[in-house]
Amino acid sequence: xxxxxxxxxxxxxxxxxxxxxxxxxxxxxxxxxxxxxxxxxxxxxxxxxxxxxxxxxxxxxxxxxxxxxxxxxxxxxxxxxxxxxxxxxxxxxxxxxxxxxxxxxxxxxxxxxxxxxxxxxxxxxxxxxxxxxxxxxxxxxxxxxxxxxxxxxxxxxxxxxxxxxxxxxxxxxxxxxxxxxxxxxxxxxxxxxxxxxxxxxxxxxxxxxxxxxxxxxxxxxxxxxxxxxxxxxxxxxxxxxxxxxxxxxxx
Numbered sequence: 116x117x118x119x120x121x122x123x124x125x126x127x128x129x130x131x132x133x134x135x136x137x138x139x140x141x142x143x144x145x146x147x148x149x150x151x152x153x154x155x156x157x158x159x160x161x162x163x164x165x166x167x168x169x170x171x172x173x174x175x176x177x178x179x180x181x182x183x184x185x186x187x188x189x190x191x192x193x194x195x196x197x198x199x200x201x202x203x204x205x206x207x208x209x210x211x212x213x214x215x216x217x218x219x220x221x222x223x224x225x226x227x228x229x230x231x232x233x234x235x236x237x238x239x240x241x242x243x244x245x246x247x248x249x250x251x252x253x254x255x256x257x258x259x260x261x262x263x264x265x266x267x268x269x270x271x272x273x274x275x276x277x278x279x280x281x282x283x284x285x286x287x288x289x290x291x292x293x294x295x296x297x298x299x300x301x302x303x304x305x306x307x308x309x310x311x312x313x314x315x316x317x318x319x320x321x322x323x324x325x326x327x328x329x330x331x332x333x334x335x336x337x338x339x340x341x342x343x344x345x346x347x348x349x350x351x352x353x354x355x356x357x358x359x360x361x362x363x364x365x366x
Contacts, residue, residue: 116177116253116279117152118144121167123182123192124259125159135261136181143269148281152176159183161191161198168199172252177276179268182259184248186228192256193249197233200251207232210247217245239267250275288348289319289336289365296360297333298322305354306335313347315339334365 120140126132134156141151153176157164164183171178183192197204210230218226232238232249239248239255243263248256255271257264296302299320310318316339325331335355337347355362 116276117174118149119152119171119176119178120154121157121164121171121178121180122154123157123159123164123180125189127156127182128158136179136264139261139265140179140268143265143272147272147276147279148284149272149276149279159189159191161195164191164195165198168196168254172199172254176253178254179271180254180256181264182257184229184256184258186225193232196249196251196254196256200233200235202234204231205234206230207236207238207247207249209238210249213238213240213245213247239271242266242270284341285339286341286344287336287338288344289334290348290351290355290362291365292333292335292355292360292362293331294359294361296358297355299333301358302333302335302355302360305351309337309347309351312350313337313339313343316343316347318347336365 120137122134122136124132127134137154144151155167157167180192183190193204206227207230210232211227214226214230215222229246233251236249236251239250239257241247241258241263243260243266246258248258248264248267250256250271255268257267292302299306299322302320306318306320309316316337318337319335321334323331323334335351337344352362
């Protein structure tokens with residue numbers, strides 16, 4: 116299964132707040148042998164959120180959506196999810212119980228709007244303040260506050276996707292290449308051959324520039340099953356040596 120992330124909010128796109136969800140989700144997935152396939156940032160525009168959700172629901176990916184599930188006029192995610200699913204918004208009974216337990220005598224009709232979700236969803240418990248998120252069709256809708264959203268995302272992974280953990284262990288190895296021929300264009304044919312011969316691996320090349328703007332080195336490597344990685348790296352080593360490129364293992 117592919118894992119994706121939607122990070123929603125004008126405050127992220129305007130720079131008023133720095134996104135912390137992307138790095139944390141990469142960390143949570145990586146610790147379980149999983150990888151994030153894509154991420155999309157969206158402003159508080161309901162039509163755009165609706166169209167994005169329609170596509171992601173159809174794709175069948177596991178999606179973590181952060182932000183926009185509050186009850187203020189600039190929060191559109193709950194309404195957009197309902198529209199994308201073709202259902203109405205209703206007060207979820209479990210969400211209502213959690214919210215009433217959270218606010219007790221301070222309960223107001225406005226606070227109950229926080230538990231108004233698309234019909235037919237399940238709630239995601241919020242250990243921080245008991246105001247839940249919701250989940251449907253492998254889409255998980257979480258608050259924008261990292262201190263709430265990140266424990267909720269970890270709970271989702273542990274509760275619903277444990278069967279996917281470390282099912283396809285991967286390793287990553289790379290060389291640091293230096294010298295006159297250690298640049299991507301000069302090695303493009305080698306990279307294309309490795310990609311063709313090892314379609315099960317992920318090849319990557321990352322040039323590094325020094326402070327003077329000149330090439331410092333090229334990091335070239337592959338990721339995948341350990342035995343296949345070793346074969347590909349040996350082929351790369353032989354070829355760069357033949358071309359007079361100096362190499363060392365990346366730490």
